[in-house]
Amino acid sequence: MLALPAILMGAALAVADRMPDYDVRPSCHAATSLMSLDPKREARCLDDEASARREVAAQWAGFLPADRVRCAAEAQLDGTPSYVDLLECLTLAREAKATKD
Template identity: 80%
Template sequence: MLTLPAVWIGATLIVAVAERVPDYDVRPSCHAATSLMSLDPKREVQCLNDEDSARREVARQWAGFQPVDRERCAAEAQLDGTPSYVDLLECLTLAREAKAGKD
């Protein structure tokens, strides 16, 4: 059984994660993805540009997403060990649209 301080610390960590945009290193995932698809270095640069654009959009909209969605999507966007802001943005957008459809 968890003690009250352990629960409080866990809740504090969840809030801290949800309050700021995650800091992902997307270079390895872009490199791996483009290495599998082709040897064209332009594709890796495009991947990095897409990730940068998605990160800026996530940062711009971050406060507008629900904390529970921010936490869940941030975890999902790095589940396979290849974090992606494109995946994070897609998850957050879909979560917001799903909630809007319920209203």
């Protein structure tokens, strides 16, 4: 019975080791079509996502593995993955830990 939890833990650690690769284009397109007819809004969304992706990539190794796994899952819960959401989750997790210490 211990083999299954060990396998799941190994899979979670593998996920934590590499930054997720999200396709944010559908998310930005959907957000744009729901919120505005402004064609520049989608471009701004994609720029925001690219900026957040770069920031997450630069800091990825500094986040706790458990936070990386949890936040990566949360950032795509509704089927619209977002690096902005991922960065916010990871930053909040780090700040929460800092206030406990």
